Amino acid sequence: MRTGRIAWQGGIHQVVPGRDAEHVRLADGRELAEGGFVWLPPVAVGTVFALGLNYADHAKELAFKAPETPLVFLKGPNTITGHKALSRRPADATYMHYECELAVVIGQPAYRVAKADAMQYVAGYTVANDYAIRDYLENYYRPNLRVKNRDACTPLGPWLVSRDEVADPMALALCTRVNGVQTQQGTTADMIFDIPTLIEYLSSFMTLQPGDVILTGTPEGLADVKAGDVVETAIEGIGCLVNTVVDDATWFAAA
Missing domain, CATH: 2.30.30.370 (FAH)
Structure with missing residues (x-):
């Protein structure tokens, strides 16, 4: 559904x-x-857990060694916006890129969940585009607030696809198109830490709640986006999320 x-x-x-x-x-x-x-956003979002460097090709693209344990950071509620929304590229940014990500939505409280049981705690999946401004990054292993917690920097949607409709979430094609031109492609099969591993890891020290969202990372193929660009992030069987990048004047006029 x-x-x-x-x-x-x-x-x-x-x-x-x-x-x-x-x-x-x-x-x-x-x-x-x-x-x-x-x-x-297709669900009332709770805590958002974002994975860094969870695709080996993306880690290589950024010239970093793949992490040995999940690299996770949190995102505030101000970051989340919906399908067809606007996202701002600040005037001082020199490199802002998209990140097509499979978003996993938790469906019931999960604490100390074994990997073998983890998928029963998933309500479903949606598409995320977790924009980043690399100018603001102080350390790839410590993504700071300005990189990942800007207002409306993470479109989510358009649909929540229930778990039972996705036969294998670890075998889905991902792609990004900018103004209709494909710039990124990959597959969830290339995640370093798969969905059950992430749920087991996070629930080992905290309780996951319904509506919590896990952003599972992005494959290689990042590119700078400019004001006026229409960005489509699509995942096989889940949907196509559309977002428009705007400049400061447009953003503040629409606020």
């Missing part, structure tokens, strides 16, 4: 896909056309 969330007529509504890609369906059966509502 695929579900999403939208803002419409002053309320938040859960929706499912409509009759075509341009429509969504409300719980009462009415359909709304794109442009008549605002996409929200």
